Amino acid sequence: MFNQRKYLKERNKTLKKLNICIQCAKYPISINRSKYRCDNCLNKAKKINTDYLKKLRQQRRREKVCLNCGSLYVCNKFNIHTGRKNKELMCEICYLKKISKQHLGTSKKWQLLENLFKKQKGKCYYTGIKLTIGQNASIDHKICKAKNGQNNIENLCWADWKINLMKRDLDIQEFFKLCKIVVFYNKL
Numbered sequence: 001m002f003n004q005r006k007y008l009k010e011r012n013k014t015l016k017k018l019n020i021c022i023q024c025a026k027y028p029i030s031i032n033r034s035k036y037r038c039d040n041c042l043n044k045a046k047k048i049n050t051d052y053l054k055k056l057r058q059q060r061r062r063e064k065v066c067l068n069c070g071s072l073y074v075c076n077k078f079n080i081h082t083g084r085k086n087k088e089l090m091c092e093i094c095y096l097k098k099i100s101k102q103h104l105g106t107s108k109k110w111q112l113l114e115n116l117f118k119k120q121k122g123k124c125y126y127t128g129i130k131l132t133i134g135q136n137a138s139i140d141h142k143i144c145k146a147k148n149g150q151n152n153i154e155n156l157c158w159a160d161w162k163i164n165l166m167k168r169d170l171d172i173q174e175f176f177k178l179c180k181i182v183v184f185y186n187k188l
């Protein structure tokens, strides 16, 4: 009886030995990427994958669900800066992952940002303004990057995005001093 599995195993073994792609059995195995496939087959697979992802994202955009995971619970319906409707909707976790990638170099540390948010009781670090992730909550560097502030969790805080814009590259003391001048000058 013909044993398909055994046949394939033998076939692949021979092809690998000859350094030939196990998918098409035509071209040499790619030097850059393994999986025992030739560049041609690897690129084809990659293209199918990207086409699929593109379609999936289009569909999620139409359905107004999280672009990355398809969750119905999206947190950023409106653009923080313009107030207009957002096209790239995300759930809270995917949103945190994106910010984590931006500020901590990897999306895997998103829980650190979530914990920081909880630690601040969901309030702006400088003003106590109530924050909503995906809305007005933004990440600020306590010591700004221009002054060698680091991209680590100890140097980050959640702040209202408008306050964050006001503070810009100032350090905390400079910022508070300026706030005082504004209040004093305008007799507020």
Ligand SMILES: [Zn+2]
Binding pocket: 021, 022, 023, 024, 025, 026, 027, 037, 038, 039, 040, 041, 042
């Ligand atoms: Zn091939």
Ligand SMILES: [Zn+2]
Binding pocket: 066, 067, 068, 069, 070, 071, 090, 091, 092, 093, 094, 095
């Ligand atoms: Zn998501």
